[in-house]
Amino acid sequence: MKVLLFILSIISFSYALPFSLVKHETSKNEGPTLLVIGGIHGNEPGSYFAASILSQYYTINKGNLWVVPNLNPMSIAMNSRGIHGDMNRKFADINISDPDIKTIQEIQKIITDPKVDLILNLHDGHGFYRKEYKNSIFNPAAWGQTCVIDQESLDSNHPYKDLDKIALAVRQEVNDGLIEDHHCFAIRNTNTRLDDEAMKHSLTFFAINHNKPAFAIETSKNLPMLHEKVFYQLRAIEGYMRYMGISYTRSFDLSSENLKNILKYDGNVTINNTTALNFENLRNELSFIPLQSEGNDFKFSHPLGFVVKTNDKYDLYIGNRKTSSLTPSFHEAGIHEGNVTIVVDNNRRNITFATEFLVTADFKIINNNQDTRVNIIGYLPKKGTEEANMQVGLNDLDPKYSLDRDHKVYRVEFYKGNRFCGMILAHFKQDTR
Ligand SMILES: [Zn+2]
Structure with missing residues (x-):
């Protein structure tokens, strides 16, 4: 029997913003919404190329996916962390003369949109996180290959309030498909409120202070190839989507080899x-x-x-x-x-x-x-x-x-x-x- 397929997924673009916002919404517009943000730091290509592939090659069948692939476009083009300073330190307060102010205000509106249920902020970080110090690449101060949380759980009630538990489930999934064993993911809890002065100004801490579950995904800058970074970013993002019950299809098999070809286009x-x-x-x-x-x-x-x-x-x-x-x-x-x-x-x-x-x-x-x-x-x-x-x-x-x-x-x-x-x-x- 032939089944008539009708279009479930609607993709819309917004051009009036200083960055792109691509919305994949199912026609019924039901279910949870995941917001994925790439490119807050312009010298972290794993972050923004992963977000761009997510916005182009995925179809959402249940739930909704919003993607900002390029939060900081000029810094991305210049391959600079931030041409006007670190954008991820401007979320608690920002000077009105700061050239990033429109970007910060617009992304804050999107983060606090009642529809958004969970937020991922994508980065490439230094080294490979390990609990024990081994050397300058593998140590407790490294950010690479981690799911980062600001605290164990949100302060108020929320279906996804248990940040630690969610990150643990995603970490497990990512670690079931590593290219090499030493690429394994860990969870890094920055205990922002108590311990981390700098992170109090970050995007994720802004989000959790508005009772929005937020995580950073950090792939390692020390992975030699861009397609490997993108591979781990997408594996982690898919883990969060599965946890939320967002169902998707993509137009390619997720392997670092396939990503290498897609990235050439x-x-x-x-x-x-x-x-x-x-x-x-x-x-x-x-x-x-x-x-x-x-x-x-x-x-x-x-x-x-x-x-x-x-x-x-x-x-x-x-x-x-x-x-x-x-x-x-x-x-x-x-x-x-x-x-x-x-x-x-x-x-x-x-x-x-x-x-x-x-x-x-x-x-x-x-x-x-x-x-x-x-x-x-x-x-x-x-x-x-x-x-x-x-x-x-x-x-x-x-x-x-x-x-x-x-x-x-x-x-x-x-x-x-x-x-x-x-x-x-x-x-x-x-x-x-
Ligand atoms: Zn970063």
Whole structure:
């Protein structure tokens, strides 16, 4: 018997915040809600890459999952603990002139939202925690491979008030699937109220003072590979979800090898709805990219996508990795319906701006519009300025001008006078030279 499947999980995004908030909510909107926060410290990539995979590749079937993958986006791009100081020391009080104030106020609103039942704050910490001192890596002052709690239980009643008991259950689950034995997880109780002056200013202590169960997950900075850190973060997060009765599916088998491949995928960016760049094989430096002098809208498919504007460039980041640096050519926006007729390998069709088309032999841009100029970047046989209505193969293109390192992807740009209307990309499937 065939069963009709209907969509249970609704994913929504919030763009008005200084960070991203991705909500996976079941259509009935019932059951507990877990809030996972990545990237409070910009130099802890296990934290924010785990949160980004959680937001992209998991489907929630029961309960709800809210993910902030990039609480501190600029510090993440700069791979700095905090470009304005330690954000995790600003939750008890914050100066009104502190540049982090909006972030702190907005995340505090989300933490105290009545819907949120449990909070995880993700970190990568130094070393491997051990009760006894062994050496500078394995010792009681290390944070790596721990579930951190501020106290044994919450002060008031709550279904998840027993922090110690919950952390113990999660630790057990994580330790049942270690890559190497010395990666074992422990519980670190900071006894914040009595013992730890610094942690009184932390996100988790703020949460428990609002009667919200909160834990930090710390994977070790001393794990050699990013995918290993992400593996343990996700194992621990899944442990908390199971404890809460949040049921999920993910589109991959959880292994560090699979994560290694997923982490390579940077996705794409759409700029002003007129231009799209695919990060796969994209050159590190791109010149004369048509942009507006201000108000450019960059939409990344990856949750950790971020733009840093320098003096004369736009640097594109995925997490702490700079993927490409764009040198702009400034143009005002031209009015165009955004629809283009092309003939690809003798097949005629229409495509829209900010897309690419695959070519085997050649393509032709049909342009019957007198006031629109077509510019194929790197087109060699320049016959006047008109580059439309010409058959273009890979041999007609100068490889220096390709967008990608393999010299397969070329820009086709549309202008009205000096105004930039939009771009499509010709992607040659194989080298026919
Ligand atoms: Zn941290």
